[in-house]
Amino acid sequence: MDSCVIPLRHGGLSLVQTTDFFYPLVEDPYMMGRIACANVLSDLYAMGITDCDNMLMLLSISQKMNEEEREKIMPLMVKGFRDAAEEGGTSVTGGHTVINPWIIIGGVATVVCQPNEFIMPDNAVPGDVLVLTKPLGTQVAVNAHQWLDNPERWNKIKLVVSKEDVELAYQEAMFNMAMLNRTAAGLMHTFNAHAATDITGFGILGHAQNLAKQQKSEVSFVIHNLPIIAKMAAVSKASGRFGLLQGTSAETSGGLLICLPREQAARFCAEIKSPKYGEGHQAWIIGIVEKGNQTARIIDKPRIIEVMPRGASLHHDNSNTSPETTS
Amino acid sequence: MDSCVIPLRHGGLSLVQTTDFFYPLVEDPYMMGRIACANVLSDLYAMGITDCDNMLMLLSISQKMNEEEREKIMPLMVKGFRDAAEEGGTSVTGGHTVINPWIIIGGVATVVCQPNEFIMPDNAVPGDVLVLTKPLGTQVAVNAHQWLDNPERWNKIKLVVSKEDVELAYQEAMFNMAMLNRTAAGLMHTFNAHAATDITGFGILGHAQNLAKQQKSEVSFVIHNLPIIAKMAAVSKASGRFGLLQGTSAETSGGLLICLPREQAARFCAEIKSPKYGEGHQAWIIGIVEKGNQTARIIDKPRIIEVMPRGASLHHDNSNTSPETTS
Numbered sequence: 066m067d068s069c070v071i072p073l074r075h076g077g078l079s080l081v082q083t084t085d086f087f088y089p090l091v092e093d094p095y096m097m098g099r100i101a102c103a104n105v106l107s108d109l110y111a112m113g114i115t116d117c118d119n120m121l122m123l124l125s126i127s128q129k130m131n132e133e134e135r136e137k138i139m140p141l142m143v144k145g146f147r148d149a150a151e152e153g154g155t156s157v158t159g160g161h162t163v164i165n166p167w168i169i170i171g172g173v174a175t176v177v178c179q180p181n182e183f184i185m186p187d188n189a190v191p192g193d194v195l196v197l198t199k200p201l202g203t204q205v206a207v208n209a210h211q212w213l214d215n216p217e218r219w220n221k222i223k224l225v226v227s228k229e230d231v232e233l234a235y236q237e238a239m240f241n242m243a244m245l246n247r248t249a250a251g252l253m254h255t256f257n258a259h260a261a262t263d264i265t266g267f268g269i270l271g272h273a274q275n276l277a278k279q280q281k282s283e284v285s286f287v288i289h290n291l292p293i294i295a296k297m298a299a300v301s302k303a304s305g306r307f308g309l310l311q312g313t314s315a316e317t318s319g320g321l322l323i324c325l326p327r328e329q330a331a332r333f334c335a336e337i338k339s340p341k342y343g344e345g346h347q348a349w350i351i352g353i354v355e356k357g358n359q360t361a362r363i364i365d366k367p368r369i370i371e372v373m374p375r376g377a378s379l380h381h382d383n384s385n386t387s388p389e390t391t392s
Numbered sequence: 393m394d395s396c397v398i399p400l401r402h403g404g405l406s407l408v409q410t411t412d413f414f415y416p417l418v419e420d421p422y423m424m425g426r427i428a429c430a431n432v433l434s435d436l437y438a439m440g441i442t443d444c445d446n447m448l449m450l451l452s453i454s455q456k457m458n459e460e461e462r463e464k465i466m467p468l469m470v471k472g473f474r475d476a477a478e479e480g481g482t483s484v485t486g487g488h489t490v491i492n493p494w495i496i497i498g499g500v501a502t503v504v505c506q507p508n509e510f511i512m513p514d515n516a517v518p519g520d521v522l523v524l525t526k527p528l529g530t531q532v533a534v535n536a537h538q539w540l541d542n543p544e545r546w547n548k549i550k551l552v553v554s555k556e557d558v559e560l561a562y563q564e565a566m567f568n569m570a571m572l573n574r575t576a577a578g579l580m581h582t583f584n585a586h587a588a589t590d591i592t593g594f595g596i597l598g599h600a601q602n603l604a605k606q607q608k609s610e611v612s613f614v615i616h617n618l619p620i621i622a623k624m625a626a627v628s629k630a631s632g633r634f635g636l637l638q639g640t641s642a643e644t645s646g647g648l649l650i651c652l653p654r655e656q657a658a659r660f661c662a663e664i665k666s667p668k669y670g671e672g673h674q675a676w677i678i679g680i681v682e683k684g685n686q687t688a689r690i691i692d693k694p695r696i697i698e699v700m701p702r703g704a705s706l707h708h709d710n711s712n713t714s715p716e717t718t719s
Contacts, residue, residue: 069486071446073504075405080504084448084488119398121411121500123450159396161411166493173448173500177400177407 066186066279067108067262068174079178083108086123086171090207090317091239094138097170098145099243104318105172106153107263110250111321113184118176120150122160125169142170145243153245188259189280193354194330195288198249198337198347199241199320200372201269202297205307206231206238207317209300218304225299234294237374240345241294242318248342249321255336256329264319270312272322273352273361285357286324288312292349292370312363324354345375393513393606394435394589395501406505410435413450413498417534417644418566421465424497425472426570431645432499433480434590437577438648440511445503447477449487452496469497472570480572511580513587516607520586520681521657522615525576525664525674526568526647527699528596529624532634533558533565534644536627545631552626561621564701567672568621569645575669576648582663583656591646597639599649600679600688612684613651615639619676619697639690651681672702 068083085105089097102120109117122143126135150157160172176182209231212218246263253261262276269288277286291298293309301309308314325333334348349370395410412432416424429447436444449470453462477484487499503509536558539545553561573590580588589603596615604613618625620636628636635641652660661675676697 069446069448071485073445075504075506076403078402078405078504080445080502082446082448082500082502083486084450084500086450086488087490118400118407119396119409121396121409123411123413125496158398159410161413161498163414163496165496169490169492171488173409173411175407175409175502177402177405177504179402 067111070183073177077180079180080175081109081112081114081178081183082173082175084171084173086169089168089170093239094141095145096239096243098142099149100318101170102146102149102172103243103245104265105174107246107318109174109176110246111261111263112186113250113253113258113261114176114178114182115247115250116176117153117155117174120155120157121173122146122157123169123171123173124160124162125165125167126162127168128164128166146170146172149243149245153247184253184258184261186260186262186276187279187281189284189324189354190259190282191284191354191356192327193259193324194327194350195286195352195354196323196325196330196333196348197264197269197292197320197351198246198323199244200292200294200347201314201316201319202234202294202309203238203242203317203319204315205297205301205309206234206294209297210235222300222303225303226296230296233374233376234297236376237294240375244345246321248337248346249323249348252333252337253323256325256333259324259326261321261323263321264316266315268308268313268315269322270361270363273312276322277361278359280359283356283358284354285359286352286354286361288352288361288363288367290349290351290368290370291363292351292372295371295373298369310367347372394438397510400504404507406507407502408436408439408441408505408510409500409502411498411500413496416495416497420566421468422472423566423570425469426476427566427645428497429473429476429499430570430572431592432501434573434645436501436503437573438588438590439513440577440580440585440588441503441505441509442574442578443503444480444482444501447482447484448500449473449484450496450498450500451487451489452492452494453489454495455491455493473497473499476570476572480574511585511588513589513603514606514608515586516611516651516681517586517609518611518681518683519654520651521654521677522613522679522681523650523652523657523660523675524596524619524647524678525573525650526571527619527621527674528641528643528646529561529621529636530565530569530644530646531642532624532628532636533561533621536624537562549627549630552630553623557623560701560703561624563703564621567702571672573648575664575673576650576675579660579664580650583652583660586651586653588648588650590648591643593642595635595640595642596649597688597690600639603649604688605686607686610683610685611681612686613679613681613688615679615688615690615694617676617678617695617697619678619699622698622700625696637694674699
């Protein structure tokens with residue numbers, strides 16, 4: 066499970082908590098803080114928990130940074146983390162900081178819940194539909210962006226992608242990684258979700274397999290569609306790394322993979338786009354739950370859904386409505 | 393405060409939690425695991441909390457270790473951590489591991505409490521007495537032990553200490569760092585403790601000052617006695633580092649510093665030595681609480697209490713009862 070659930074001595078309550086920490090993967094320290102926080106909270110959201118009682122922040126300052134770098138970078142990371150926590154309706158009270166060769170940022174999210182506040186991730190049944198709430202390809206986008214400064218690596222992918230594509234994909238990846246899965250967690254209750262997990266280091270297939278293993282019914286998950294940040298499927302192929310189309314490319318702070326009753330899935334995907342939840346939420350039906358032996362697979366030639374970066378569509382909209390092009 | 397206390401939505405309950413992580417400081421990985429766990433739990437114990445609902449373990453494996461080293465060392469550290477958690481009546485459910493240049497071990501301790509289960513550390517009053525539950529000098533002992541292999545450093549202290557003294561002090565330090573402050577936490581309730589903290593990185597004086605600052609009454613803490621692992625006061629002086637006699641030498645997983653009503657302090661110190669709590673518990677009256685302005689100090693010439701290592705007394709007992717010396 067993404068979080069641990071501990072029954073408490075007090076009136077049917079459970080302690081649910083999770084921890085995660087890692088190394089910066091984007092250059093913007095503020096966004097990195099937001100991503101780290103979204104990533105920790107995501108384990109609670111995967112259980113349909115929308116409220117977190119407390120967060121602790123785990124931080125290591127790099128010994129290789131000079132005083133000036135420390136004073137510039139660390140407060141921004143901390144602010145990003147705190148802002149995301151606030152957006153999640155919680156706050157950061159406590160934590161610990163050390164000095165280390167590398168920067169580390171992470172946290173602990175804890176909540177005390179009544180039984181109806183969380184959804185145990187083991188109730189998928191044949192006939193359910195799999196929904197994913199963020200596009201894949203964050204790791205590919207982050208690495209492709211680093212390769213802009215690495216001619217050897219860049220040469221391998223420059224035939225399939227432009228520098229502008231990579232910039233837009235990187236922005237889109239950052240946006241997605243920093244976005245909380247909180248709205249999706251709330252809608253899991255509205256639409257009667259049967260199980261969910263969040264997509265991180267093991268890729269979509271790895272996490273789908275983990276989730277399938279936990280199910281009480283004899284089920285298997287079959288993935289037909291892969292929503293991927295535009296051009297990143299091609300980059301993954303051209304680079305010969307990642308395995309994005311095989312579902313093994315790591316994601317950071319990815320979306321929720323949710324098993325929903327068939328009749329609810331389309332409504333879930335429509336509802337999450339409603340402006341009342343703020344901008345940028347998306348969801349796709351990516352597969353089905355069938356009778357099986359607790360495994361997950363991607364079909365031979367999955368449909369790739371190229372998810373356009375917001376930057377691109379914004380640019381597109383702007384030019385459509387600019388005076389020059391209006392007749 | 394050593395732990396954060398978050399009021400919950402549920403019937404007067406509070407969430408109390410704390411986190412700590414650091415780098416190995418002793419060579420024995422099993423003991424290191426125990427020390428890390430004792431160190432995390434100590435923040436709860438300082439609030440008089442004797443039961444922990446859940447622990448998470450935070451771990452980084454050093455990238456410099458080869459496969460064999462990893463497989464030998466990490467399971468021992470994890471076992472030490474788990475064993476100490478079990479001794480504390482709790483268990484480790486969850487955590488996170490990364491690869492890093494250095495080994496890191498730490499954890500998160502969380503409990504959901506009723507108000508009578510914890511003692512807010514702000515009720516010291518003039519006339520109270522300060523009690524300390526472990527001897528000082530852990531850092532000095534650990535470093536002196538490392539200096540056995542460093543002739544330059546060793547030369548500075550060899551006039552005041554023998555190799556055997558250092559070995560015994562190191563064993564004593566390990567024993568103390570790995571010992572839980574749980575018994576002391578329980579006795580804080582029995583003897584009506586007014587406030588407490590645990591002694592770690594800021595040394596006895598730093599933590600005494602922090603505790604003094606938090607008091608609601610106008611008080612100051614005055615420390616008269618320093619119980620120190622035998623010979624480590626001399627080592628601290630000879631080395632010209634540490635500041636052990638000034639109260640600024642860091643401790644790891646140190647004892648609790650407890651403000652007790654005067655008439656209870658001696659009883660506390662007697663009770664904690666009772667065999668019913670297992671071996672090795674000690675406590676000393678080290679100072680007083682007087683009217684003042686939220687500060688703490690050590691008197692000019694504090695009394696040094698040389699705390700004999702158990703190894704030494706064991707050795708001593710053995711020779712006393714051995715056939716050769718019995719007349």
